[in-house]
Amino acid sequence: MKKKLGHALVFLVVATLPLGAYAGVYDEWLVQDDYAVFSEEIPQELVVTADNPVVLDCAAEAALLMEPKTGTVIYEKNADEPRPPASVTKIMSMLLVMEALDAGRISLTDRVCVSETAAGKGGSQIYLAAGEEMEVEELLKSVAVASANDACCALAEHIAGSEEAFVQLMNRRAAELGMVNTHFINCTGLDAEGHVTTARDISLMAAQLLTAHPQISEYSTIWMDTVRNGAFGLTNTNRLVRFYKGCTGLKTGSTSQAKFCLAASAERDGVSFIAVVMGCETSELRFSSAARLLDFGFGNFALFGDGGRQPVSVPVVMGRQEQVSAVFEDVTLLLPKGKENAVEVSVELERELIAPVERGQTVGTVTYTLEGQVLETARIKAFDGVPRMGVMDVARKIFRCFFGVKN
Numbered sequence: 001m002k003k004k005l006g007h008a009l010v011f012l013v014v015a016t017l018p019l020g021a022y023a024g025v026y027d028e029w030l031v032q033d034d035y036a037v038f039s040e041e042i043p044q045e046l047v048v049t050a051d052n053p054v055v056l057d058c059a060a061e062a063a064l065l066m067e068p069k070t071g072t073v074i075y076e077k078n079a080d081e082p083r084p085p086a087s088v089t090k091i092m093s094m095l096l097v098m099e100a101l102d103a104g105r106i107s108l109t110d111r112v113c114v115s116e117t118a119a120g121k122g123g124s125q126i127y128l129a130a131g132e133e134m135e136v137e138e139l140l141k142s143v144a145v146a147s148a149n150d151a152c153c154a155l156a157e158h159i160a161g162s163e164e165a166f167v168q169l170m171n172r173r174a175a176e177l178g179m180v181n182t183h184f185i186n187c188t189g190l191d192a193e194g195h196v197t198t199a200r201d202i203s204l205m206a207a208q209l210l211t212a213h214p215q216i217s218e219y220s221t222i223w224m225d226t227v228r229n230g231a232f233g234l235t236n237t238n239r240l241v242r243f244y245k246g247c248t249g250l251k252t253g254s255t256s257q258a259k260f261c262l263a264a265s266a267e268r269d270g271v272s273f274i275a276v277v278m279g280c281e282t283s284e285l286r287f288s289s290a291a292r293l294l295d296f297g298f299g300n301f302a303l304f305g306d307g308g309r310q311p312v313s314v315p316v317v318m319g320r321q322e323q324v325s326a327v328f329e330d331v332t333l334l335l336p337k338g339k340e341n342a343v344e345v346s347v348e349l350e351r352e353l354i355a356p357v358e359r360g361q362t363v364g365t366v367t368y369t370l371e372g373q374v375l376e377t378a379r380i381k382a383f384d385g386v387p388r389m390g391v392m393d394v395a396r397k398i399f400r401c402f403f404g405v406k407n
Contacts, residue, residue, distance in 0.1 A: 061279030086253030089189030220249025319355030
């Protein structure tokens with residue numbers, strides 16, 4: 001009865017939307033009969049103990065779970081096996097759009113004239129017409145929410161002049177991010193020979209997008225919205241946005257070759273995780289598999305942060321200053337839950353430094369240990385440089401000492 005009621009509610013919502021309100025959803029969501037609400041409870045078999053290592057039953061052909069701030073990979077399955085990613089490709093497209101916005105090369109209010117090439121893209125779309133104009137922000141929203149291929153191509157052409165030139169930028173950026181098993185053929189993710197990436201590479205570009213451009217979540221977390229002054233409705237292809245606590249996005253994808261894929265991100269209490277699943281047999285499996293991975297992360301891990309320590313002073317011999325201020329590197333560690341308060345911190349500073357001292361010079365170390373195991377060693381660095389005293393500096397110092405002059 002509850003299942004039938006849920007289906008009826010979905011039908012009523014869709015029926016009352018403007019024409020095209022579920023653009024981008026029909027091929028990635030409504031085709032599935034199961035409309036599940038994801039549980040926030042952590043299954044007992046996912047709780048890490050000494051006798052229960054990280055072993056997950058993941059239905060995806062390839063998967064990865066990462067904490068983006070530290071880059072720690074918690075779980076992986078065939079994570080370096082190149083596969084077609086479908087519209088998950090658009091994470092890179094959105095990353096380049098956000099970088100162009102930050103650099104001032106484009107603005108959200110730019111009006112983009114849609115080309116015949118962009119208008120002719122198939123698959124998920126908002127049915128742009130050749131010659132139609134739409135602002136960058138509405139195009140970006142259409143990509144992030146409804147996975148619109150036509151909007152993605154229009155943005156690519158606006159930034160680079162053509163989709164081909166934009167794809168070159170995509171591959172160059174992928175190389176810069178260390179995505180060694182990725183090659184893009186188009187900006188949308190439509191099936192093409194040689195258009196492949198991996199679960200690990202997807203996590204790298206997703207982490208870059210989310211950490212360097214957190215404002216993308218203003219679009220990727222929209223559940224329902226409109227463009228064209230309310231005339232055309234959008235519904236998010238990512239069901240976790242609606243049904244998973246703390247979901248911040250990020251991107252779905254499905255084609256006949258890629259099957260069902262998803263890069264899902266979520267944040268709770270200042271801790272974030274990215275779950276990537278590729279090659280799922282059904283849309284439901286990609287959502288449940290990603291939710292299971294995220295549950296595992298939130299249920300078993302916490303962040304230890306050691307930042308904002310007050311600067312310390314280190315004596316300097318033969319310098320124009322008698323001491324130099326030293327600052328601590330910020331350290332963030334991902335630890336098993338409950339262990340974050342058991343980390344021991346050991347600080348070692350040089351007793352004194354011989355001038356000259358260079359700005360950024362290492363003057364000490366901080367060591368973080370847990371139960372006798374060293375987790376990380378960070379540097380303590382000189383905040384300013386201290387030049388060595390010259391002949392006149394030495395003469396003045398002798399004069400002051402001899403006559404008792406303090407300044």
